[in-house]
Amino acid sequence: MKHKMLKTPKFFKRLKSQPIEVILFFCASFSIIVLFLMLLFTVKEGFFAFSKFGLNLILGQRWDTNRNMYGAFPLIYSSFMVVSGALMISVPLGVSTSIFIVEVMPFSLRDIFKSTIELLASIPSVIYGFIGKITLAPFIASLFGLFSGENALTASLILAVMTTPTIIGISGEIIAAVPKDYKEAALALGATKWQTVKGIVLPLSKSGILASVMLGFGRAIGETIAVLMVAGNVAKIPTPPWNYLDPVYPVTAVIAMQMGEAAVGSLEYSALFGLGLILFVITFIVNTLADLIVKKGSLKRGAKL
Amino acid sequence: MNGIVKERLIFATLGIPMLFCLLAFIWIVGTLLTGIGTVNWKLLTTSVLKGGIFEMIIGTMYLLLGAAGIAGPIGVLAAVYLVEYAPSGKLTRMLDQSINNLAGVPSVVIGLFGYTFFCRQLSLGVSLAAGWLTLALMMLPIVIRGTEEAIKMVPASFKEAALALGATRWRAVSSTTLSASMPGIVTSVILGMARVAGETAAILFTACVSVTRGLPRSPFEPVMALSYNLFVQIVALGTPAQRVFGIALVLFSIVASLAIFAIILRTHYRRKQPWLR
Amino acid sequence: MHVSDDTKIDIQNLNVWFFDNHVLNDISLKIKQNAVTAIMGPSGCGKTTFIRAINRMNELIRGNKTTGEVYINGHNIYDEDIDLYELRRRVGMVFQKPNPFPKSIYDNVAFGPKIHKMAKGKELDKIVERSLKEAALWDEVKDRLHESAFSLSGGQQQRLCIARALAVKPEIILMDEPCSALDPTATAKIETLMRKLSDNYTVVIVTHNLQQAARVSDFTAFLYMGKLVEYGDTESVFENPQSKLTEKYIMGKFG
Numbered sequence: 001m002k003h004k005m006l007k008t009p010k011f012f013k014r015l016k017s018q019p020i021e022v023i024l025f026f027c028a029s030f031s032i033i034v035l036f037l038m039l040l041f042t043v044k045e046g047f048f049a050f051s052k053f054g055l056n057l058i059l060g061q062r063w064d065t066n067r068n069m070y071g072a073f074p075l076i077y078s079s080f081m082v083v084s085g086a087l088m089i090s091v092p093l094g095v096s097t098s099i100f101i102v103e104v105m106p107f108s109l110r111d112i113f114k115s116t117i118e119l120l121a122s123i124p125s126v127i128y129g130f131i132g133k134i135t136l137a138p139f140i141a142s143l144f145g146l147f148s149g150e151n152a153l154t155a156s157l158i159l160a161v162m163t164t165p166t167i168i169g170i171s172g173e174i175i176a177a178v179p180k181d182y183k184e185a186a187l188a189l190g191a192t193k194w195q196t197v198k199g200i201v202l203p204l205s206k207s208g209i210l211a212s213v214m215l216g217f218g219r220a221i222g223e224t225i226a227v228l229m230v231a232g233n234v235a236k237i238p239t240p241p242w243n244y245l246d247p248v249y250p251v252t253a254v255i256a257m258q259m260g261e262a263a264v265g266s267l268e269y270s271a272l273f274g275l276g277l278i279l280f281v282i283t284f285i286v287n288t289l290a291d292l293i294v295k296k297g298s299l300k301r302g303a304k305l
Numbered sequence: 306m307n308g309i310v311k312e313r314l315i316f317a318t319l320g321i322p323m324l325f326c327l328l329a330f331i332w333i334v335g336t337l338l339t340g341i342g343t344v345n346w347k348l349l350t351t352s353v354l355k356g357g358i359f360e361m362i363i364g365t366m367y368l369l370l371g372a373a374g375i376a377g378p379i380g381v382l383a384a385v386y387l388v389e390y391a392p393s394g395k396l397t398r399m400l401d402q403s404i405n406n407l408a409g410v411p412s413v414v415i416g417l418f419g420y421t422f423f424c425r426q427l428s429l430g431v432s433l434a435a436g437w438l439t440l441a442l443m444m445l446p447i448v449i450r451g452t453e454e455a456i457k458m459v460p461a462s463f464k465e466a467a468l469a470l471g472a473t474r475w476r477a478v479s480s481t482t483l484s485a486s487m488p489g490i491v492t493s494v495i496l497g498m499a500r501v502a503g504e505t506a507a508i509l510f511t512a513c514v515s516v517t518r519g520l521p522r523s524p525f526e527p528v529m530a531l532s533y534n535l536f537v538q539i540v541a542l543g544t545p546a547q548r549v550f551g552i553a554l555v556l557f558s559i560v561a562s563l564a565i566f567a568i569i570l571r572t573h574y575r576r577k578q579p580w581l582r
Numbered sequence: 583m584h585v586s587d588d589t590k591i592d593i594q595n596l597n598v599w600f601f602d603n604h605v606l607n608d609i610s611l612k613i614k615q616n617a618v619t620a621i622m623g624p625s626g627c628g629k630t631t632f633i634r635a636i637n638r639m640n641e642l643i644r645g646n647k648t649t650g651e652v653y654i655n656g657h658n659i660y661d662e663d664i665d666l667y668e669l670r671r672r673v674g675m676v677f678q679k680p681n682p683f684p685k686s687i688y689d690n691v692a693f694g695p696k697i698h699k700m701a702k703g704k705e706l707d708k709i710v711e712r713s714l715k716e717a718a719l720w721d722e723v724k725d726r727l728h729e730s731a732f733s734l735s736g737g738q739q740q741r742l743c744i745a746r747a748l749a750v751k752p753e754i755i756l757m758d759e760p761c762s763a764l765d766p767t768a769t770a771k772i773e774t775l776m777r778k779l780s781d782n783y784t785v786v787i788v789t790h791n792l793q794q795a796a797r798v799s800d801f802t803a804f805l806y807m808g809k810l811v812e813y814g815d816t817e818s819v820f821e822n823p824q825s826k827l828t829e830k831y832i833m834g835k836f837g
Contacts, residue, residue, distance in 0.1 A: 092322070
């Protein structure tokens with residue numbers, strides 16, 4: 001304990017002597033200050049709803065604005081349904097593609113594909129939603145003989161396309177970061193490229209790939225506009241619960257749709273902030289975990305002479 | 306020879322997902338291009354009040370530039386602190402971690418915060434200024450990470466030579482490392498702009514209103530934006546008219562151009578800088 | 583082409599380029615079986631590229647172009663129908679910086695036999711033990727086979743890498759400055775090992791350490807700027823060098 005206390009005064013003393021360092025420090029602290037303010041204000045605005053409903057805000061099964069009932073369970077369920085559907089597609093797709101890009105592709109083509117993936121990643125969600133609505137939704141509708149193609153399946157598919165670049169990007173970095181020495185040693189023993197990838201590269205990349213999946217999860221659960229445009233937006237758990245062809249209403253979509261009409265300070269307004277708080281907490285935890293996994297993984301990999 | 310054949314098969318199988326990604330890209334671009342007929346100079350320059358999309362384009366530009374103007378300097382200075390000044394320890398790790406956490410906050414939550422903090426608490430109302438601040442929050446992590454990377458690639462010897470001549474830390478860093486990493490910094494700002502150009506949820510309640518209006522006369526007025534209007538047109542007004550295709554295509558072109566420009570900039574300067582590979 | 587009885591590797595007109603850089607220039611020499619051959623020369627003369635040409639590892643580097651022939655057991659390893667993976671099993675390599683896999687000691691040695699499907703279970707255990715004994719490491723690790731390879735000292739890690747290479751029963755062992763990252767004691771152990779290994783294997787080592795070449799090898803080749811300047815039995819090369827250049831190098835006139 002003594003150690004810690006000694007350090008702090010020195011730190012601030014130095015800060016005072018160099019005004020530029022104060023400015024720099026302030027800029028660097030911006031993120032943490034903003035996060036703190038976010039938490040503060042979201043709790044402040046959501047407090048009303050939480051005090052009225054308590055845990056039922058999260059667990060309650062009915063979300064009906066007209067009757068002032070705010071149970072977010074169907075919404076949370078919708079979010080998880082859509083996100084897991086998306087990840088089931090994007091994780092295998094993303095990981096295999098990143099292995100392919102890093103290990104198989106000749107150098108010359110690699111940059112082109114990486115740039116294409118980067119471009120895919122920067123397409124705005126409103127455009128994804130637009131494309132989903134006018135091409136994918138009608139296609140799903142005709143494929144399954146539905147009246148409307150706006151359901152959990154379509155939302156999952158669009159989300160899958162949106163999260164794959166994230167997974168490819170991060171996994172690709174991790175796989176490329178495996179030290180060349182190990183790969184050379186394996187090849188010198190007569191291993192084929194695939195044996196090297198399977199026996200050396202992948203085991204080392206496991207934690208990084210897991211982290212990329214978690215970050216993909218975080219992105220997916222926070223995705224608003226694209227899902228809003230294709231999910232159907234009905235606040236009900238599908239029947240049966242795994243029916244992806246039913247419409248769903250993810251948490252993010254609810255906030256975006258209903259904020260416009262919620263009167264400031266009303267119960268509805270507060271409930272929406274409550275939802276925002278839930279999202280904030282979930283993504284905060286997921287991101288922190290992902291970072292921890294990456295740190296732990298790189299320690300394991302780095303222990304050399 | 307068996308080993309090689311099996312290997313080829315495995316890698317070919319891995320290549321199939323890659324194909325899917327390409328197909329997805331082609332599908333997206335292809336669909337957008339079907340609307341190319343609606344885009345002409347007239348559409349771009351006519352006011353919204355007369356059926357064009359001029360104000361939307363300008364509005365998006367305003368938002369981008371303002372956000373960059375805020376997130377750029379703060380982000381660069383933050384990155385300089387983290388790379389050059391920060392002592393290793395718990396506090397620094399927390400600062401670093403919080404940047405990742407900020408990057409992971411869903412855009413709609415940032416929008417909520419923007420509304421309650423910038424619009425209401427700071428009394429900016431639904432305005433361009435509030436939009437700037439909210440979007441800057443989203444750009445910040447991108448600029449910080451990009452600048453960090455750029456700074457780290459510059460050899461320490463430049464800075465050390467300046468220090469050996471008696472320069473202060475800040476002088477040494479700003480005159481050598483920072484100027485050498487400018488291309489990388491500019492690239493990350495452009496990438497940040499590409500990210501927020503299409504952002505809808507964050508400006509949904511902070512900067513835009515659904516009433517059609519002209520250009521904002523001051524930063525305290527709401528603004529029109531391509532992303533927002535595209536969204537409203539489709540969701541609130543139902544089946545997209547031809548004009549919607551035009552908005553989508555213009556938005557996509559802006560985002561794509563920014564992204565491509567950033568990529569080209571990065572590749573070009575990587576070749577030019579003699580200390581890199 | 584006539585293979586003399588004790589030639590293991592017959593190199594003919596070997597040229598290697600990396601993009602426009604002509605790294606090896608028309609090298610021809612015959613490496614003898616069951617002997618230690620040292621390749622020496624100043625930094626950048628192409629020594630590493632030379633031995634990597636024997637197990638075709640140069641192909642992993644961008645811009646590589648190789649011409650000429652390298653005959654092992656009468657077959658040109660650059661022929662189209664050569665099984666590259668079988669070649670690399672038969673020609674083992676130990677690197678400059680010890681690079682054990684981030685796995686246990688046992689798994690490091692077992693990796694090679696596993697991928698070549700050479701053994702399983704108890705058979706595999708036997709191979710691991712044999713290899714570690716041959717690399718003079720068994721006694722030091724027999725009680726901790728399942729500990730991480732990184733728990734070993736630098737010298738031990740290098741011997742582990744040698745055991746790993748031996749596990750797949752090679753005929754030739756290539757060593758690229760295997761002792762340059764090690765302290766004198768560890769170096770001495772490995773030099774003794776090299777001599778012992780040459781009883782059963784053909785050992786080719788790259789070294790920039792003249793004394794080591796003189797101590798350890800039966801034959802020495804001197805490379806300078808990609809060309810073979812001199813090659814012969816070690817005693818002759820050191821005491822009676824044919825070329826003025828070799829003489830200068832041995833006298834330490836340049837490095």
